[in-house]
Every structure is written in structure tokens, then in C-alpha cells.
Amino acid sequence: MLKKIKNNKTKFFNILVFITFSIFILFIAFNHENYEDEAQSWLIARDLSPIGVIKQMAYEGHSPLWYFIIMPFAKLGFPVVSQNIISCLFAIATVYLILKKIDCNKLYKILFIFNGGMIFWYSVIARPYALIPFLLILISIYYKDxxxxxxxxxxxxxxxxxxxxxxxxxxxxxxxxxxxxxxxxxxxxxxxxxxxxxxxxxxxxxxxxxxxxxxxxxCKITDVHINANKIKNMSELNFKIKSTMNNSMKILYGDKKVSGLFYNLVCISISFILIGSFKNLKQAIFFWSQFLFVFLLHSFFWFEIPPRVYIIIITMMFWVINYKYDLKKYENNTLLELGVIMFMILSSIGTYKLAYQDIKENYSTGKITAEYIKKNISKDSIFICTDTELSQSINIYLKKNDYKFYMPNTQKYITYVIFDEKWSKGISSDDVDKAIKKLSHKNIYLLSQIEQQTANLKLLYSSTDKMMKSYYPRYEQYKIYKIKKDVKAATNKHD
Known part of the structure; x- marks a missing residue:
């Protein structure tokens, strides 16, 4: 009888957690605006063949796995939110496996499932990172046997x-x-x-x-980041390490100014985890190697972004789940447990604030800009871009081939971006002038992220004041200018 009551309580707990998590992340996903990295993945999957996707990886530095997963939906004309739903489904499947297959304390399950990574960065945001928790939990299921x-x-x-x-x-x-x-x-x-x-x-x-x-x-974007992170002396090394730590703290806290109490509590929790890790050296090596790799990657080669910072939570959970399987005799590890609980709670603060903002405001203004274009600008119009990474977040919300986006530096129509030598040189004002001249017989507009100070352009639309205010905004805000007819005439006459 007692066993039956206990089983019913567990079943009720699992169902409640599963439904709450699923509804929560799907609600955020349907209110989320895809930003340029998400858009880039979708456009690559939509516009390239499988072989083309593999070739494009030379400019992405990613495995093609995620692109192949979303490819059928992108090619069949599904709305772009489909990739966010797919990402959420991986997170939901992860939660199901945790509740059904993982043998660990319910508190750990709750803390991990409703952690900032799981409720946003590895679910709502449609990026390859979404596959990581799912696979690590599957590995955990098979780890013992x-x-x-x-x-x-x-x-x-x-x-x-x-x-x-x-x-x-x-x-x-x-x-x-x-x-x-x-x-x-x-x-x-x-x-x-x-x-x-x-x-x-x-x-x-x-x-x-x-x-x-x-x-x-x-991939020239790699060169940009490596060159920006070049270290010449010890003082620069020290500065870069401190900067990486501070930026990571800002991401976890969700604000440019990190509370001193928060900072100290995070440091204490990491200290507890470090001291407690000596009781299981194998799992400690797994965890701290991953931790150091991410930290050094951010310090010397790349900038900090939340999905990479939150990897520490995923690998920490892997450690907690499999800790007992590597010990001949299990003993309580109070310091480790306390450190893990503290860190999981603290690391969720910033993401819940961001998720709330994403529901209320625009994570990117690409979607509302696309809506303006569909309502006010005729099909077959051409947008001359003044930035090398500007149009993807708009393009994904427009029907394929209804509008074209022209890249002046490559003199080509584009959807996704190729991070090659031409990308690294950017777009000059001369490139834009040549593009206007070349396309003067077309219905053309200028698409820019910054204000264009010239009498020959008429500002039609700006999304600058519609952008979400957050520590980690995408700064994807747009201005659309109509190129006046006298400019076209002047360029043709000059010819």
C-alpha cells in the first residue's frame, strides 16, 4: 500500500514537472523572435543541398548535424518557428528521460530541468547546442551499463x-x-x-x-576574434582572464552590473564544488577539463555567449547523475552537493529575466521589420544592405523569392552569409553607390542598422525604439530608406 502511494506521488510529480516545463518553453518559443545565428542556420538548411551544407561548414565551423535535422522543415516551407519547436522537443525529450530513466534526487532533477540553460538557451534558442543536454542524458542512461x-x-x-x-x-x-x-x-x-x-x-x-x-x-570571423584576443604580455593575460570571468558572471546574473553578493556566492559555490570533487577524481577530471576548456576558449579565442557559459550546468548534472557509479562505496559529499545546488540556483537568475523580456519585447526586430515590408513594400523589391550580417533575421520571415537582398561588396543577392575574405572587408560607401547605380532601374531600398545622413534618402521605417533592452540583446534593429528617383537619374546621367 505504501509503495503504491509512493509510486503515485512520483508519477504525479513527473507529470506535473513535465507538463509545466513543456508549456513554459513552448510559450516562450512562440513569442520568440529568431536572431541572426538562428536565421543563418535556417537559411542554410533551406537554400542549400546536403552537399552544399557540408561545404558551407567550412565557413561555419559547425557539424552539419543540426542543419540536416531542420532541413526537411525548411525546404518544405514550414514557418521558421518550426526550428524553435524542434529545439524545444529535444529539451522536452531530455526532461522526459530525466524524470523516467535517471535515478537521482528529485531536488537535483527540479534544479536542472528549470535551470536557465534548459528553459531558454537549450530549448527556445534554435542552435546546435540544443542537442547537447539530450545526448548527455542519453549517455548517462547507458553510463552504468x-x-x-x-x-x-x-x-x-x-x-x-x-x-x-x-x-x-x-x-x-x-x-x-x-x-x-x-x-x-x-x-x-x-x-x-x-x-x-x-x-x-x-x-x-x-x-x-x-x-x-x-x-x-x-572562416574569417574566426580571424576577427583570434586577432581581438591576442595577448602580448602577462598584464594583458591577467586582464583577459578577469574579463572572461566578469563577462560570464554578467551572463549568469543577466545585468551589466553584477551584485557583489551574487559574485561572492558563485565563487563560494565553485570553491565547494572544487573541494568536494576530490572524492571522485574521474568525474572531477571530466568536469574540470570541460570547465577549463570553455574558460580558455573564451579567454583566448572567442567571446562569451550564454549557451557556452551554461555548458558548465549540463556537465555538472552529468557529474551528479553518474557520481555514485564510479565509487566502490558511495558516501555523502555534502560540500559538492551544496556547491551544485547553490550554483544551479544562482545561474538561473539572469535567464528567467531574459525569458520574461523575450515574451514581452522583441529579442530581434527582424520579425516586425519583415511584417512592415510585407504590408508596405511591393514584392520583387530589392534591399541594398549596408552591413554584411544584416538581412538574415528579416529574410526568414518573408516568403522565399518575394524580396531580394543585395550585398554590394560581393555584387550578389544573398540569403545566408558566407564569412569569407570579402565579408571581413565589410561594405564601403563606394560599394553602396555602385550598387545603387547598377540597380537604378529596379525598385530599390536601402537597409541599414545605422542612420544614413544624406538628402538623397527618405527614411520610411525604423525599429530602433522597438528593441528589447537587456544585458544580452542582439542589437538587431533596422532602418529602411527609399532611394529617391533623382539619385537614380543622377547616376544614370553621370554614366
């Missing part, structure tokens, strides 16, 4: 490699532990299955590393 399932476990590790470069430390360490111990320490393992599993993982790792290495040479 991984020796019995070499093919499934190897496939999951291989897929983890294909989510994002940022997950390579965890994937490689899990693989090294599994294949290394399996081949040389364990006597009862089927070595042939392990070798085949290792081949599956190695191919995936090789593919991801090849993409990253090619992108390092071809």
Missing part, C-alpha cells in the same frame, strides 16, 4: 562530437576512459565490439576536427 552496450554508447559519444566543438573535451575523455580501460584493464569485454565502437567514435571525431581546422583557415 556501458560495457554491455558498446555500439549504442559509441554512437552516442560520436553524436556528442557532432553537436559542437565545445563538447570535444567531454566526448574525448569519456571515450578515453571507455576504450582505454575496456581494451587494457577489463578482461571480460568483447574486444572486437570495442574496436568497432572505437572506429565509429574516431570517424566522428576526425570529421569534427577536420571541419574545425578547415574553418580556422577559411
Amino acid at each position: 556501458r560495457k554491455k552496450h558498446p555500439y549504442i554508447y559509441s554512437l552516442l559519444l560520436a553524436l556528442l562530437c557532432q553537436t559542437h566543438l565545445i563538447m570535444l573535451p567531454t566526448a574525448c575523455l569519456l571515450a578515453a576512459e571507455y576504450y582505454g580501460f575496456g581494451m587494457f584493464k577489463e578482461k571480460n569485454n568483447d574486444k572486437k565490439k570495442l574496436v568497432r565502437g572505437f572506429i565509429i567514435f574516431s570517424i566522428s571525431l576526425l570529421v569534427m576536427c577536420t571541419i574545425v581546422l578547415i574553418a580556422k583557415n577559411t
